[in-house]
Amino acid sequence: MKAGIVVFPGINRERDMAIALEGSSGRKPRMIWHRETDLSGLDLIVVPGGFSYGDYLRCGAMAAQSPVMAEIRAHVARGGYLMGVCNGFQILTEAGLLPGALLRNAGLRFLSMDCHLRVERNDTVFAGKYAAKQVFRAPMAHGDGNYFADDATLDRLEGEGLVAFRYVTPEGDMTAEANRNGSARGIAGIYAPGFRVMALMPHPEDLVDPLMGGTDGKPLFDGLAA
Amino acid sequence: MIVGEKLARSFGLSGEEYARVLEIMGRVPSLTELGVFSVMWSEHCSYKSSRVWLKTLPTTAPWVIHGPGENAGVVDIGEGLAAIFKMESHNHPSFIEPYQGAATGVGGILRDVFTMGARPIANLNALRFGDPSLARTKRVVDGVVRGIGGYGNCVGVPTVGGEINFHPAYNGNPLVNAMTVGIARADRIFLSAAAGVGNPVVYVGSKTGRDGIHGATMASTEFGQNSEDKRPTVQVGDPFVEKLLIEACLELMATDAIVAIQDMGAAGLTSSSVEMAGKGGVGLALDLDAVPQRETGMTAYEMMLSESQERMLIVLRPDRQELARAIFEKWELDFAVIGHLTDTGRIVVSHRGRVEADIPLAPLADQAPLYHRPYVDTPKRAALGEVADPVGIAAALTTLIGCPDLCSRAWVWDQYDSTIGGQTVKRPGAADAAIVRIDGSNRALALTTDCTPRYCLADPEAGAAQAVAEAWRNITATGARPLAITDNMNFGNPEKPEIMGQFAACVRGMAAACVALDFPVVSGNVSLYNETEGTGILPTPAIGGLGVIEDAGAAVGLALAPGLDLVLIGATQGWLGQSLWLREIGGREDGPPPPVDLAAERRNGDFVRARILAGEVAACHDVSDGGVLIAVAEMALAGGTGVQLSHLPAGAPHEFWFGEDQGRYVLAVIDAAAVMAAAAAAGVPAVLLGASALGDLTLPDGVAISLQGLRAAHERFFPAWMAPAT
Numbered sequence: 025m026k027a028g029i030v031v032f033p034g035i036n037r038e039r040d041m042a043i044a045l046e047g048s049s050g051r052k053p054r055m056i057w058h059r060e061t062d063l064s065g066l067d068l069i070v071v072p073g074g075f076s077y078g079d080y081l082r083c084g085a086m087a088a089q090s091p092v093m094a095e096i097r098a099h100v101a102r103g104g105y106l107m108g109v110c111n112g113f114q115i116l117t118e119a120g121l122l123p124g125a126l127l128r129n130a131g132l133r134f135l136s137m138d139c140h141l142r143v144e145r146n147d148t149v150f151a152g153k154y155a156a157k158q159v160f161r162a163p164m165a166h167g168d169g170n171y172f173a174d175d176a177t178l179d180r181l182e183g184e185g186l187v188a189f190r191y192v193t194p195e196g197d198m199t200a201e202a203n204r205n206g207s208a209r210g211i212a213g214i215y216a217p218g219f220r221v222m223a224l225m226p227h228p229e230d231l232v233d234p235l236m237g238g239t240d241g242k243p244l245f246d247g248l249a250a
Numbered sequence: 251m252i253v254g255e256k257l258a259r260s261f262g263l264s265g266e267e268y269a270r271v272l273e274i275m276g277r278v279p280s281l282t283e284l285g286v287f288s289v290m291w292s293e294h295c296s297y298k299s300s301r302v303w304l305k306t307l308p309t310t311a312p313w314v315i316h317g318p319g320e321n322a323g324v325v326d327i328g329e330g331l332a333a334i335f336k337m338e339s340h341n342h343p344s345f346i347e348p349y350q351g352a353a354t355g356v357g358g359i360l361r362d363v364f365t366m367g368a369r370p371i372a373n374l375n376a377l378r379f380g381d382p383s384l385a386r387t388k389r390v391v392d393g394v395v396r397g398i399g400g401y402g403n404c405v406g407v408p409t410v411g412g413e414i415n416f417h418p419a420y421n422g423n424p425l426v427n428a429m430t431v432g433i434a435r436a437d438r439i440f441l442s443a444a445a446g447v448g449n450p451v452v453y454v455g456s457k458t459g460r461d462g463i464h465g466a467t468m469a470s471t472e473f474g475q476n477s478e479d480k481r482p483t484v485q486v487g488d489p490f491v492e493k494l495l496i497e498a499c500l501e502l503m504a505t506d507a508i509v510a511i512q513d514m515g516a517a518g519l520t521s522s523s524v525e526m527a528g529k530g531g532v533g534l535a536l537d538l539d540a541v542p543q544r545e546t547g548m549t550a551y552e553m554m555l556s557e558s559q560e561r562m563l564i565v566l567r568p569d570r571q572e573l574a575r576a577i578f579e580k581w582e583l584d585f586a587v588i589g590h591l592t593d594t595g596r597i598v599v600s601h602r603g604r605v606e607a608d609i610p611l612a613p614l615a616d617q618a619p620l621y622h623r624p625y626v627d628t629p630k631r632a633a634l635g636e637v638a639d640p641v642g643i644a645a646a647l648t649t650l651i652g653c654p655d656l657c658s659r660a661w662v663w664d665q666y667d668s669t670i671g672g673q674t675v676k677r678p679g680a681a682d683a684a685i686v687r688i689d690g691s692n693r694a695l696a697l698t699t700d701c702t703p704r705y706c707l708a709d710p711e712a713g714a715a716q717a718v719a720e721a722w723r724n725i726t727a728t729g730a731r732p733l734a735i736t737d738n739m740n741f742g743n744p745e746k747p748e749i750m751g752q753f754a755a756c757v758r759g760m761a762a763a764c765v766a767l768d769f770p771v772v773s774g775n776v777s778l779y780n781e782t783e784g785t786g787i788l789p790t791p792a793i794g795g796l797g798v799i800e801d802a803g804a805a806v807g808l809a810l811a812p813g814l815d816l817v818l819i820g821a822t823q824g825w826l827g828q829s830l831w832l833r834e835i836g837g838r839e840d841g842p843p844p845p846v847d848l849a850a851e852r853r854n855g856d857f858v859r860a861r862i863l864a865g866e867v868a869a870c871h872d873v874s875d876g877g878v879l880i881a882v883a884e885m886a887l888a889g890g891t892g893v894q895l896s897h898l899p900a901g902a903p904h905e906f907w908f909g910e911d912q913g914r915y916v917l918a919v920i921d922a923a924a925v926m927a928a929a930a931a932a933g934v935p936a937v938l939l940g941a942s943a944l945g946d947l948t949l950p951d952g953v954a955i956s957l958q959g960l961r962a963a964h965e966r967f968f969p970a971w972m973a974p975a976t
Contacts, residue, residue: 033582034490036406040672043689057580073670075404078490134399134665165403165667230669235687235803237677
């Protein structure tokens, strides 16, 4: 897939994302400054992590109002793929492209450590290179990753199979300890209906090189490379 | 305000210094002029008490590109690349307002590094706090950790390492020393000396407000009872703007537009403009009406002394002014031409049609005060004599591994983004030095911060040598080659001869170690007057070390794996003076600190590095606080692997296992016999301690200590201390 990475002021994991995408696809992704409005020719758009506009308002709230968001909506309407990671997840929920919201972590502190994610379904382009129910490791680094939605929305997400990843123990069990940020039903990532839009809080892009401690994140990018 | 000696004194100038101002000016200075003199001649900006000593430090090596004197030190790391790094204190602000004090400390040191053309790739810190039983200490620790994380995480630079000590001597003066490391092309280093009469002087970044006025002066005095009243002198940070500023500056630096550039740090617009013009031997005309302002009605005095954050001053090629403006407008940052260079040799500051300051630059710099402060040597401590072991080895181990100075720092690291950038090979706690790869290269940097202040109090010269040696050792223990250090000298009131004696002896000790280990000082910072109500801190010459390893994949960590033998490298005498065992188990801080044999240090370290690079070492950990058994236990906990110790020491067991003799490493190896033979051939002392095992950590006498119990003890302190009250 031809990929582009949207850069809002304050985004700071765009280079990590570019390294991971290029590592799997062999192609440098296009870096898209937030004022650009021509997204033609791209199959995949990624909204990476960071602190867009400093996140001084609700995380992602300012970026969600940026001109490029209209083009991103058009890209999704055309059937293009869209992935949000961390601040990108927050931005996509603020923009209404995904339901729910990311609240302050349950412990009210920034959390930077590895977590384990369970692949809830592997029949999507994002998770296709993982086995069903496979557990993989990913770094997380966020202050506001506590996924929240009302029960009706959560039930709908579960019912439609839209939960992408959940926080689990290395053995694959959902426990309070494994769900450090306190996300509803241990949800770490979700799909929009159609499975072409996906966002998650942790950073698989920072675990694609054995030298950095593992390649658990690489299958995700291998899936997007095809 | 009437300008005179009384006001000068309230600005921190002595009567004699004010007389010199009158002499230079030939008249009574204006308020703005007095402000400029007082901050430029403050201890913080002028180094007036420390300069004569700092000059004696070794600062050169074939790989040093720029030593002290620039915004940060620059060393050649091969492949046409340079590492740019420095450590700087933000002690006084961090006591007054812990979050913002620590946050702006990170912001300030980042600017020192990217102003030279480097992309920052790593942050570290060295923190000292007071007695953990005080509520105030808890508040300061929490605020400082949140501040460092809040700024570093947002600006997108990984925080990869650091150290924390507790001691009651820091009750009223915590130390926050922040270090940044960046990478630039060795042929694209940007300096601060202004040049080219007529060239525009450009202000970029955040707007100027009334925050931080006289911050440099505040940082140059002791605290009294009312230090909280000084809160308005603390700056407020905006890491979002800093991130934009980094990207905008690096984009501009890819062009040929910049003649000179410097960040506005302590003393803001004053120090940046005076230093840039002074270094370049030119004059400067500033029009303050053009300065972007956050508040209305600011005076020239306020604007010149404001320490508002995230601002830079740039001298541009005149034909590149519009190109530069476009870059900063893209990043939505202020860009204003606020003056130009002149040939007058003076700084002339105009505001609302009036000249508010007109000062000759040469005497402002050349006649800055320089003090040969009187000093007395620190008395040598009497030898310790024999100390009985009241608790036994196993009990001491469990106590020590859980004490505030040795317990797990995970609670702290877990609040710092250490993986952003995707190049962190060894995260905090994984190795003796953090390992950060350089994007697009196999090369990696090894980074550490070190100091053992209790050693420095007991014997400043030996203690400071130890700080340098430990930084060198921590880098060596990963397999990297140590290249250079930055120093952050934190001391009490230099007007007291005992404090000045500590400073002088620490410089002597550092210099000796730097020479012996080929480990020069390339940048640094001095923070004096760390005293509250007459009580000073422990002398704390914090060392930030940098090394390089050609193959990042060859770097080793400290996690023990099954199937390995443990070999202790270096001689063990069983030195308990100033050891943590003596303090935590014996209940006293006593005796001389362990001596540092620099020749043995070098020989042992070079031997260890060669073994690592030959692929013979699976894990390595230096022996420091707490001694051999603590080192072994830390390796076992990091790897989740037990240990069967077999070595029966000749002397008292507690001296062997908890003594803090220097120049030692624990190596985990597959072929112990080969390593022992190589050590014998190299004249390096080596002892087979034992081997990795399933389950417990078992002492030579068969006493087993469960790893689970050790882990619980190790990880208890911070989470329990910081748990919200229920």
